[in-house]
Amino acid sequence: MVSCVTMPDCDRDKTYWSSLAYAYGALGPPLRPTGADIAYMEGAVAAWAGRHPARRTRALLLGVTPPIAEMRWPPGASLIAADNSFPMVRAVWPRDLPRSRVAVCADWSALPVPESSCDVVIGDGSFSCLRYPDGFRAAAAEARRILRADGRLMVRCYIQPCERERPEDVIADLLGGAIPSFHWFKFRLLMALQENTERGVAVDAVYRFWASQRVDEAALIAQTGWDAQAVRMMELYRGKDTVYSFPTMSELRRVLGEFFAETAISTMPRTIEGSCPIWVAEPRSDMRQATMALGAAACRS
Ligand SMILES: C[S@@+](CC[C@H](N)C(=O)[O-])C[C@H]1O[C@@H](n2cnc3c(N)ncnc32)[C@H](O)[C@@H]1O
Structure with missing residues (x-):
């Protein structure tokens, strides 16, 4: 209880x-x-x-x-x-x-x-x-x-790492097979999309950025062998007002x-x-x- x-x-x-x-x-x-x-x-x-x-x-x-x-x-x-x-x-x-x-x-x-x-x-x-x-x-x-x-x-x-990452570099690493899991990808993308710590990063903005990249999720799952549910968890960010601060x-x-x-x-x-x-x-x-x-x-x- x-x-x-x-x-x-x-x-x-x-x-x-x-x-x-x-x-x-x-x-x-x-x-x-x-x-x-x-x-x-x-x-x-x-x-x-x-x-x-x-x-x-x-x-x-x-x-x-x-x-x-x-x-x-x-x-x-x-x-x-x-x-x-x-x-x-x-x-x-x-x-x-x-x-x-x-x-x-x-x-x-x-x-x-x-x-x-x-x-x-x-x-x-x-x-x-x-x-x-x-x-x-x-x-x-x-x-x-x-x-x-x-x-x-x-x-x-x-x-945040000493050298801030750019969202496009994180996407390039994803497509280049240089990221060990979708969770690591999502984490790096969250960090990279934060403009400054006071503003933080809204999870909905991360969802919208991901959607704008039009990555073929089925092909990504097939290529990497990643858990499909983990990849689909990006959907949970959609329309949510939660803001992370890094x-x-x-x-x-x-x-x-x-x-x-x-x-x-x-x-x-x-x-x-x-x-x-x-x-x-x-x-x-x-x-x-x-x-x-x-x-x-x-x-x-
Ligand atoms: C501790 S954090 C991060 C998740 C963590 N990495 C894990 O493994 O569970 C997530 C939790 O914090 C809670 N939370 C966020 N802000 C909070 C606040 N201001 N007061 C109390 N709980 C909060 C959320 O409801 C969520 O359950």
Whole structure:
């Protein structure tokens, strides 16, 4: 049984998420985490728990990503998943477990969790679902509010590569057989079609660009052997008002750095292949000091 705690954004029909809910099984990396991503998150959580042996880890998941819900959590850990799409919670959440795992329908800017009550806030691609910078700032402030001073934020992020791609180059790579999956193609096209991070990229614009290219989907599927359902998932973007935001590493650090100090990063996002780093950070004790050289660029040699 799922409760809708924060109603305004629950069940918005025009979001991509309500239609993704029923096709989620066909989604693949990088739009969901790989086994290596989950292993990295398990390691980061285990390291935190190892430093706090007397505490039962209390975690909050930004979204309902099943592999995170089902990853190896320390003994006695509990997890609350917060997502503002009721269809996603109903269709994708693995299920509640008594006393250790529960999902709530809530917005990340108003989490139904007391101040300083969590040890870990974790998420997969969560910030890219928000508008930059205000949505990032609101969710980061809320994560900071609910985390204990010695807690950790761990989020897999979608980051623009140092050298921005052009949509026509992504299409050329697709037709040249240089892209490993349709999910990777869609991800690269999303990134390439974003003009700037503040504006983000509307999924409907990505659908319209794809339709304008008149790629023969049946021939593409036959040539590549890709899952037809994965290719047809582009249709789910059509007419939806969802906007993704893909910051550079400097932009992400600038806003999240107002609330958190980076402690680890799984990979530096220089190329498109490395553009989904897991960012691990601790709450800042004095948030006013946060204007430091957070721009410390991933793209500087
Ligand atoms: C975490 S993200 C990315 C998907 C992810 N890569 C995965 O594997 O599931 C997707 C989820 O975020 C939810 N979401 C987007 N914006 C939200 C917000 N402001 N508050 C709460 N949930 C939100 C969507 O409903 C969707 O279920």
